[in-house]
Structures are given as C-alpha cells and as structure tokens.
Amino acid sequence: MAEDTHRSFLGIARHDPTVLEELVQASVENIEASGLDAKTYAMVNIAALIALDAAPSSYVWQVGLALESGVTSEEILGLLIALTPTVGNARIVAAAPEIALALGIDLDTIETG
Numbered sequence: 001m002a003e004d005t006h007r008s009f010l011g012i013a014r015h016d017p018t019v020l021e022e023l024v025q026a027s028v029e030n031i032e033a034s035g036l037d038a039k040t041y042a043m044v045n046i047a048a049l050i051a052l053d054a055a056p057s058s059y060v061w062q063v064g065l066a067l068e069s070g071v072t073s074e075e076i077l078g079l080l081i082a083l084t085p086t087v088g089n090a091r092i093v094a095a096a097p098e099i100a101l102a103l104g105i106d107l108d109t110i111e112t113g
Helices: 003-012 015-035 039-053 056-070 074-087 089-103
Strands: none
Touching: 003 056, 015 039, 039 056, 039 074, 039 089, 056 089, 074 089
16 A cells, blocks of 8 residues: 555544545535535435445534535435435435434434324
8 A cells, every 4th residue: 555545544544634624625626516505415425325325424424514514404304205215214224323313313312102
C-alpha cells in the first residue's frame, strides 16, 4: 500500500481534522457538480446508504449532514416509507434503528400502545 494511502486511512480512522477537511471539501465539490440542492443531495445519500446496507456509523455522519441541510426527521421517515417497495422491508427495518439513533431518538424509551 502506498504511503499516502496508508496515511489517509489512518487519518480517517483517527478523525484527523486535516484529512476529514479534505473529505468535506470533496463532498462540497460533489454537491455542486450534482446540480442538486443540499437537502435533496443529503436525502439521496441516505437512500444510497440504505440500499447498500451500510455500516451503522455511516448513518450518523450522513443524517447529521442532512439535518444541517434542513432535512427534517419527518422527511427522513418519508424516505424510509418511499424506499420500502424498492429496497424491501429487510433493508428498511435494518436501517430504521440506525437512523433513529443518528436522530437522537431512543427507541427503547418509546412506549408502544
């Protein structure tokens, strides 16, 4: 593995601000290139994570970006509902608790009628 590659992986894993800033800049450039507004871009990225059955930690980052872009928790719930026919119940059920956690929703404290 090249030295730069190794250094980049290490920086990401250790939350090195310089490396993370480079990732954020790449994301900003990608948003601009997509032609989508920030909210739509964030929703598309959450949808992609669900479709890919992404690692739980991925949701924390992307949901945080979505909230910063003005996406509401209700819109994210709507996204889950809209994706169900396409990606299936299993992916939605797997993603829902991870997204709830990223939104700060404690599913264990919610009473079920």
